[in-house]
Amino acid sequence: MTAKNAFYAQSGGVTAVINASACGVIETARQHKDKIANVYAGRNGIIGALTEDLIDTSRESAENIAALRYTPSGGFGSCRYKLKSLEANRREYERLIEVFKAHDIGYFFYNGGGDSADTCYKVSQLSEKMGFPVQAIHVPKTVDNDLPITDNCPGFGSVAKYIATSTLEASFDVRSMAATSTKLFVLEVMGRHAGWIAAAGALVADQGIPVVTLFPEIEFDHDKFIAAVEAKVEAHGYCTVVVSEGCHYPDGRFLAEQGTRDAFGHAQLGGAAPVVANMVKEAKGYKFHWAVADYLQRAARHVASKSDVEQAYALGKAGVEYALQGHNAIMPTVVRKSSDPYVWEVGEAPLSEVANVEKFMPRDFISEDGYGITEPCREYLYPLISGEDYPPYENGLPKYVTLDNVGVEKKLGPFEV
Amino acid sequence: MTAKNAFYAQSGGVTAVINASACGVIETARQHKDKIANVYAGRNGIIGALTEDLIDTSRESAENIAALRYTPSGGFGSCRYKLKSLEANRREYERLIEVFKAHDIGYFFYNGGGDSADTCYKVSQLSEKMGFPVQAIHVPKTVDNDLPITDNCPGFGSVAKYIATSTLEASFDVRSMAATSTKLFVLEVMGRHAGWIAAAGALVADQGIPVVTLFPEIEFDHDKFIAAVEAKVEAHGYCTVVVSEGCHYPDGRFLAEQGTRDAFGHAQLGGAAPVVANMVKEAKGYKFHWAVADYLQRAARHVASKSDVEQAYALGKAGVEYALQGHNAIMPTVVRKSSDPYVWEVGEAPLSEVANVEKFMPRDFISEDGYGITEPCREYLYPLISGEDYPPYENGLPKYVTLDNVGVEKKLGPFEV
Known part of the structure; x- marks a missing residue:
């Protein structure tokens, strides 16, 4: 099997740890050059794929990629843009395939929340519906914690x-x-x-x-x-x-x-x-x-939760590993085994069950009067905020990385989004 | 010389490090029991002195007092209350003397900003104007950084x-x-x-x-x-x-x-x-x-500046040391010796020159267009935010102390403020 390239993009509102997931994806991919030749990041999310505005992450030093682990925000830029259905906007899917083909992309890693899971699910269907082989993995990210199946969401x-x-x-x-x-x-x-x-x-x-x-x-x-x-x-x-x-x-x-x-x-x-x-x-x-x-x-x-940082990284890493195992249309999840002591492991969920489902607070997590939380809610929350994971500081300020974000040479004509 | 008691109070808007100054005052006083028998803290600032609502800090463990160094807010309660002039409200000064006499208080440490420096200055005049011997020391504190003479203000x-x-x-x-x-x-x-x-x-x-x-x-x-x-x-x-x-x-x-x-x-x-x-x-x-x-x-x-924490503690400590040396009506100050490397030492300023003077940004610290800062301003600011000084954490949250704040038995009748 020849190595294919991977596409990675950040979507929706960013978080303190979405870059830790990016770090997990890129560092893991770099360990499997025989299967993933390079990771191209979308500049400003899926928009970068549509406009063929790809970032060559191989141009970033190992040190810069490692620094993503402690840098908040979306290092490659994010976007608020939801693909319509294949029926409603076939043009966009055809363009995606065109870009993926032009850049030999066989893996699609999408790092986002509920709307993005929906986009990722649609892309995962390209192989079936449009005969283009791409494995689509959704790496969860949302401060809202409202994705289903996973115990909690990085961010x-x-x-x-x-x-x-x-x-x-x-x-x-x-x-x-x-x-x-x-x-x-x-x-x-x-x-x-x-x-x-x-x-x-x-x-x-x-x-x-x-x-x-x-x-x-x-x-x-x-x-x-x-x-x-x-x-x-x-x-x-x-x-x-x-x-x-x-x-x-x-x-x-x-x-x-x-x-x-x-x-x-x-x-x-x-x-x-x-x-x-x-x-x-x-x-x-x-x-x-x-x-x-x-x-x-x-x-x-600067006050990130250590367990959150670890999970954000782990789910990015797991996304790549699942892809290498041939999985498609899935989202790596956090599976809680125990709250005290806190033990969790990585699992996976089919995107068909994730897309467009919102997880609210269960009523029994909210106190009877509606103004507080209950013991089960406390037991749920404490592990998620546990541990500190401070960024390095320089001159009194966190030393966050700004990537070079060198573009990949375009091979196609322009596209209007 | 018989040991006298000290009165300590927090005043005005609180800060992340005002308790570090309290820690400096109390720990230093505890090392000089021959001269300072006990530190009584005003519950809710000067109001505590007027209403004879004093907190017996000797009832707090060394561990709790040490924890003040990393606990934000005012551990004894603060207040927004400015004494009028002696001429305008003699009644309050007479009450202060009554309370100080009843509790054998010879030292007055007031931890606050500009308004509090004024109150402290008035109290320092009690010896002269009303024949009551009390040494009044103002320990500076203000997030506004607007006190004169000192290079900067703790907080x-x-x-x-x-x-x-x-x-x-x-x-x-x-x-x-x-x-x-x-x-x-x-x-x-x-x-x-x-x-x-x-x-x-x-x-x-x-x-x-x-x-x-x-x-x-x-x-x-x-x-x-x-x-x-x-x-x-x-x-x-x-x-x-x-x-x-x-x-x-x-x-x-x-x-x-x-x-x-x-x-x-x-x-x-x-x-x-x-x-x-x-x-x-x-x-x-x-x-x-x-x-x-x-x-x-x-x-x-949780993201305090190490130099700030050190200065807050040092000025509380210095306040006690100046008092023991017989000083009155002064404020310990930060004196900058060098910005890079950052070197500072403790100095003192007469309260007569501190009270009611506000220090604004010098015009040459603000860029010509009015929307940024200049190199001298940068050189001034960077040392003040330098270094990290994290509090301990427990269950994912900073472990701050809430003092017992046991009251001192009252000896006087009530007083209406």
Whole structure:
């Protein structure tokens, strides 16, 4: 068998550890030059494949590739672009095949979340539907932790560790100030549909912090919420609120709704924290502070979870190994064997069962009143934030790598996406 | 000389390292039991002295006191409360003397910023004006870095390291997304009057990040700002904006002004980031994300600067040593001997020259266009964020200490503050 090239791309919102998966893919491929000649990365995700804008990763030193393990963000650029179905946009699939043929690509590694699993699944069908042999493997990545089958998703553990740490630290702060000043601190976290990230903030209750958590899974009830906050302030002198950006009223309206929509018609979120803070202020008069973590949370490699980094790398590595074993249309997964001590291994899931399925918080992970988490949820979360994996520092700042990203010479004409 | 007791209190907004100063004060006092019998901490700052609500720090184990070195926030509680002048509120000074006498207090260590330096200075005058012998030492603390004479203020280095790190990480993130999605990231940072914290965000320009910084020292000019952002996006595909909460129009109106005011009539800030992001969106149409770091930045002990932690401890220690040498009405300072290599030593400043003086960014620290920093500013900032000093972790979270804070038996009647 002649060696084929591999295509690797990053998709969707990036994370603190998606580059660790890239590192796992590239380092593992480099150990199998007899089967994978080279890894071409898509510049800005699948767009790079469509426009034949490929990055020659063989031009990067081993040191630079190793540095991806501790560099947040998408080192090759990512994109928000979902392939339509073969029927709806055959032109794009024909172009992919054209590019793959031109560059002798036999492996397709796609590193993303739910939408990307769908794209990857469609590509995996090219062999069958269009007679082009390509093995497509989806390497999971999403801070939202909402992919099915896998116990958890690389990217989530680190954002969870960041949010739990930040909630703890800010709660200590407001506790110090509460006697004469701030009594309410509101932190807004990511999670449009699933409350996994907010749940991480709720962990600080174990350290005696009075925290009220607002999940997207629980419809917002103004009066009940105010009463919950008031009870905490009465008992402890202060209260911390962790609110998901996706928290919404029974009619579906987001707390954060600003009336603006993005290019896809999604409501542009951000701003639940000030809404909630002002709501409490109006009802109870408490002086407040609020924060919106936004990109800081998903980029916070400086406080990444060691287990998350290891899993991100392992699933990238496993993706290549599964491909070399001839697998197609699958996603490597994390299989939890034990929570305490934490033991996990790599498994695999068929993409047909992954694509377009969202995993929400189980109701029994959320406390009965809807504002906290339960013991099973704690048992689930703690292993995912366990361990530290600090990046190297230089001049007081993390020493992250910016790749050279040298392009592969084009062989085809232009393509409009 | 019989041993006297010391009073220690934390004042104003807390920081990631104010407890390191407390640790320096208490550990050093414990080494001089012949002169300082005990350290009583004010519960919630000076309020604790006025209400005779004192904490007996001798009841805390050496281990707990040592843990203050890596615990953010104010371990004894802080307050926002400024003593009026002796003429305007003699009653409070008489009460302080009453409490100090009842508990045999001869040393007053006040750990705070500008307002607190003023309070400490007033207390230092008690011996002269009211015939009560007390030595008052101000231990500097402020994330705003706006105290005069000292080269820098404990608390600033860590918030600077957090902001520079977070700006770097979020900028890597937006760089990954810019081809098809977010092109603008706006981070709002603290600094009502002085732009020191924002300047730390500007450091990322050294790593090739296109960053536009908005300082409180520079009047905001809408058109010029939009042009600056547009130039960065044209050249790099994306732009990061770091905006001080205190950024304002020529007429003094804050960008963030929400129309609400706090108990002291100060405009309640927070929200410059969404204002700026929407402003650019309207002018140029760029998709944006924004974050407001708020308390997260000043509480972020998990990414503290080693030099900051060392200085916070050293100035607490020096405060006690100066007191034992008979000094009064002074503040220990950081004296910079060299930037590269970074060499500093402890000095002292008379409180009469510290109280009510604010130190702004020198104009030659800000680039000519007003949106960046200069080489002298870089040379000033880098040593302050140098080195890492991680807290211990347990179950994936920093293991911070919550003190027992056992009260001292009251000897006096109540007092209304």
